[in-house]
Amino acid sequence: MWTFGRKIAIGFAVSFLLLLGIGSVAYRSLDSLTRTSYAVAHTHVVLEHVAGLLGQLKDAETGQRGFVITGDEAYLEPYQAAVGAVARQVKELRELTADNPNQQRRIDAAQALVSAKLAELRRIIDLRRQAGLDAAVKAVLGGEGKRTMDEFRQVAEQMEREERDLLKQRADDVEATAAGARSTIVLGTLFCLLFVGAAGYVLTRSLTTQIAAAVQHVQRSSTELQSAANQQAAGARESSTSMTEITTTISELLATSRQIAESAQRVAGVAEQTASAAGAGAGTVQVAKESIAGIRQQVDLVVNHMLELGKKSQQIGAVLDIVSELAEQTNILAINATIEATGAGEAGKRFGVVADEIRKLADRVAGSTKEIRTLIEDVRGAVNTTVMATETGSKAVDAGARQFGDVAASFTRIAALVATTTEAAREIELSTKQQTTAVEQVNIAISNTAQATKETEASSGQTFQTASQLAGLSKELLRLVQPQVAA
Known part of the structure; x- marks a missing residue:
């Protein structure tokens, strides 16, 4: 089975x-x-x-x-x-x-x-x-x-x-x-x-059938055990010695309760000091948070200046385009003037020399324009790199600000928890004092109980017999669940 x-x-x-x-x-x-x-x-x-x-x-x-x-x-x-x-x-x-x-x-x-x-x-x-x-x-x-x-x-x-x-x-x-x-x-x-659902129904029905008989025996044995327990409640002599030991333990517990009350007072004082330190830490974190906000504003200002510098470099590039175009036009005019001077013969030699110098000057202007354009491109690249680095720094500052906000919130929660701890320590102190009073009352009650335990010896035999019957019933229940262990 x-x-x-x-x-x-x-x-x-x-x-x-x-x-x-x-x-x-x-x-x-x-x-x-x-x-x-x-x-x-x-x-x-x-x-x-x-x-x-x-x-x-x-x-x-x-x-x-x-x-x-x-x-x-x-x-x-x-x-x-x-x-x-x-x-x-x-x-x-x-x-x-x-x-x-x-x-x-x-x-x-x-x-x-x-x-x-x-x-x-x-x-x-x-x-x-x-x-x-x-x-x-x-x-x-x-x-x-x-x-x-x-x-x-x-x-x-x-x-x-x-x-x-x-x-x-x-x-x-x-x-x-x-x-x-x-x-x-x-x-x-x-x-x-x-x-x-089907498995639950089958298991429930099987368990109900198998345990029903054992439950009836347990009910009869429980009735007998209750009767024996009513007789045994009259007293037990062997319990008197235990009651004496319990009285000694209660006295030690009373001394311990007083020590706990003193410790609770010291914990309350330390908690108040911790609350003050947490409040000061929260103020310091708030000041640091405001400083980070100032740094964030400065970083934004640097980004704006860099962007303005990029716009200015673009404007300079536009001006260089005009200068480059003027240099090309001047070069063309100088070449035309040289041709006209050559056609004029001796009368145009000096004019040709001047036109040649103008052409050379135009070439130098064009070359300088190219160099300036290269420098402007370098400046633009540096500006873009600086803007990207500044934006990265800005993100880091934002992350730091959020972290400081979390720290400030943590300090606030710590202060609240410390206040709660202080209140709990005070409640522990009061509870300990009440416990001391209760222990004294328990000590008196145990002394009275020691006298009553001497009357329980008479029913111990009947209680032992009933306990034996319950042991046999427990073996039957164990055999229903785990037959190998019961064997």
């Missing part, structure tokens, strides 16, 4: 196996969902790169149109930025779709269209610079750029369509995996609940 413990062990083992199976299915489902979510994020990145590539071409075309209309080189900044970014965008897009041959073929076609579009934009820019507005407008109206952009948009739409199809497919996979996981978990949980 199976013991009650063995039945419980089997029930737990089956429940553990069921839960393990459900957990395994849930883990595989979560792992599949995780991989699918990574694939969805990758698809969104590809879509962003396709849209970014189209946006770069639009920016380049916008900058080119602005330059064609106005002739101002400043309008070419979007075009120049797009030229540098398009190649990188195409490379990243190719790497992201390396596992998709269809997308790789479309990227090849898109790359060819991008190159054709950039070449067409560059050609019209050069035409505007060399032949003027009318020629550039005529070239734009030729429609080559529009056709190229329309073809590129078609390729981009195909790429986006395929990526969105992949998104839909992955969404369907997620739904199928989630549905399977839900079904498995729900059905497995219901089965586990049914199994646990």
